[in-house]
Amino acid sequence: MNIKVLGTGCTNCKKLEANAKEAVKELGLDNVTIEKVEDIPSIMKYGVMKTPALVIDEQVKVMGKVAKTDEIKKLIQK
Template sequence: MHIQVLGTGCQKCKSLEKATREVIAQNNIDATITKVEDIVEIMKFNVMTTPALVIDGKVVVKGRVPSNYELKQLLIK
């Protein structure tokens, strides 16, 4: 599984990256995480509000930081 956290470095973006890494570690999920901070790259995903979470090329969350429970549900699918 390839996970991308889209965000320019704001506090919410950092929170999403941290929470995603925690959920992956706690649940032994086999995934790689990439942080995308380049606004041009972010816009390629048609995301105008960060942070956003992309799983295997599909935007699953944008504009907010989901709860750890919601993250787990998204990552286990």
Template structure:
């Protein structure tokens, strides 16, 4: 599973990344987390408000910081 955090590296982006790391650690799954900070790359996903949250190239959320619990629900919905 590949998770991407889309954003400029702001505080909200960092918090979303931390929550994503917490969620995958709690679930014990094998997932990579990549930060996409290039605004042109972010825009390719159609995300106009950051942070964006992407699982396996599908945008799942943008414009808010998901909690670890919310991220776990999104990951479980992927299975």
């Protein structure tokens, strides 16, 4: 599984990244990569207009808000 956190490095983007890492840790997953994407052209490829955004396996799951750890865990398990 590949998780991407899209954002330019703002406080909310960093919090979303931390929540994603915590969700993966709490689920005990070891086959997950978490990548931070900060460059605007790459973010735009996903059609994201508001950051932060969370992408799981190339599908935008959250946009324009900081998802809580429990919400991210549910998205990962789907």
